[in-house]
Amino acid sequence: MIKAIIIDDEKRARLNLALLIEEYCSFVEIIATCENLPEGVKSIRKNKPDLVFLDIEMPGHSGLELLDFFDENEINFKIIFTTAYQEYAIQAFKFSAVDYLLKPINPNELTQAVTRFIKTKEKVENYKILKENIKQDFLKxxxxxxxxxxxxxxxxxxxxxxxxxxxxxxxxxxxxxxxxxxxxxxxxxxxxxxxxxxxxxxxxxxxxxxxxxxxxxxxxxxxxxxxxxxxxxxxxxxxxxxxxxxxxx
The missing domain is CATH 2.40.50.1020 (LytTr DNA-binding domain)
Incomplete structure (x- = not known):
């Protein structure tokens, strides 16, 4: 089983994604759902998930700040961003995440994203690049x-x-x-x-x-x-x- 955490400030969004994962990705176990980034950081440290479904636009902290809370040797998880493009959070797509999902989330796109996560062979070093990309002040x-x-x-x-x-x-x-x-x-x-x-x-x-x-x-x-x-x-x-x-x- 793949252990996953959902971080999203909208309760309905968390519930909908969890239900979609249960129906279409039965090999993924949702071990926690979190409504903000600090709560998500605590849950990641406690539960050590394989995969994090991460909303971008949340009150208080953007999902893009997640890696700022971890040292490089703590990043043993991968990220699938979730976003509504209406909020113009598209800046996240320059990062080296496994994938991204546009809300409302399409079941086929969800399964494809999770499949890509399973197949990916990148090492944790890729997240060093991700963290550096976040620090850059210029989008390619x-x-x-x-x-x-x-x-x-x-x-x-x-x-x-x-x-x-x-x-x-x-x-x-x-x-x-x-x-x-x-x-x-x-x-x-x-x-x-x-x-x-x-x-x-x-x-x-x-x-x-x-x-x-x-x-x-x-x-x-x-x-x-x-x-x-x-x-x-x-x-x-x-x-x-x-x-x-x-x-x-």
């Missing part, structure tokens, strides 16, 4: 919801993101465009912790690697490598100048 990929799918986009290909109310349009260097039902603040919270991406205007986040020049005329604008001009807020000017390393003469 983001995953965004479009319709009933999740599209994974390499951040280095993103030229800029334009916000339009509750929606954002992602413009990429390979001429792909994605309209996402997320406001620009969602992307700012996730991506702008790194200086490569800057909120240059109330309607724009720009990848400074695609900036060619700063134009002072007409109140100030950024010229991108594709020739497009984007507006620039005055308060963002110094940040941009530092980010693109313009040398003043």
């Amino acid at each position: 990929k983001i995953a965004v919801p479009t319709g009933n799918s999740l599209i994974f986009i390499e951040t280095e290909k993103i030229i800029y993101i334009k916000g339009e109310g509750a929606y954002s349009e992602i413009i990429c260097s390979d001429n792909e465009k994605y309209l996402v039902c997320r406001n620009l603040k969602n992307f700012e919270d996730i991506m702008c912790s790194n200086s490569i991406f800057v909120r240059t205007h109330k309607s724009y986040i720009v990848n400074t690697q695609f900036v060619r020049a700063y134009n002072k005329s007409d109140g100030g604008s950024l010229e991108l490598k594709n020739g497009l001009l984007l507006p620039l807020s005055n308060e963002k000017l110094q940040i941009i100048l530092e980010a693109i390393k313009i040398i003043k003469r």
Whole structure:
């Protein structure tokens, strides 16, 4: 039997997942369910599970903080993230977890995830990479919801993101465009912790690697490598100048 723990702040979510596991993955034994991260940490130390079903967005602590509570030699379990993409917790998908499940959880996807867990032969050293990835302040990929799918986009290909109310349009260097039902603040919270991406205007986040020049005329604008001009807020000017390393003469 595989010993598993569920960590999720929603009681219904814990119950639904436990029932699905009981019905479709009878070889998995749920040895504990926890409603928050501190409770989950205690349960992991006490019960030593093989597998942890971990919600991402929880009050007080994000599920992404789990490994901060353990030394490397204590991590003898693997993680399957559970998340509702409506909450935009997609940043977790860059990590080296066994898998992730989108809520509401599909039984087939659950069984596939558990099967991958059984088949996986990675050593615990992979979690060293996972822990380092969590500490990094730059995402190599983001995953965004479009319709009933999740599209994974390499951040280095993103030229800029334009916000339009509750929606954002992602413009990429390979001429792909994605309209996402997320406001620009969602992307700012996730991506702008790194200086490569800057909120240059109330309607724009720009990848400074695609900036060619700063134009002072007409109140100030950024010229991108594709020739497009984007507006620039005055308060963002110094940040941009530092980010693109313009040398003043």
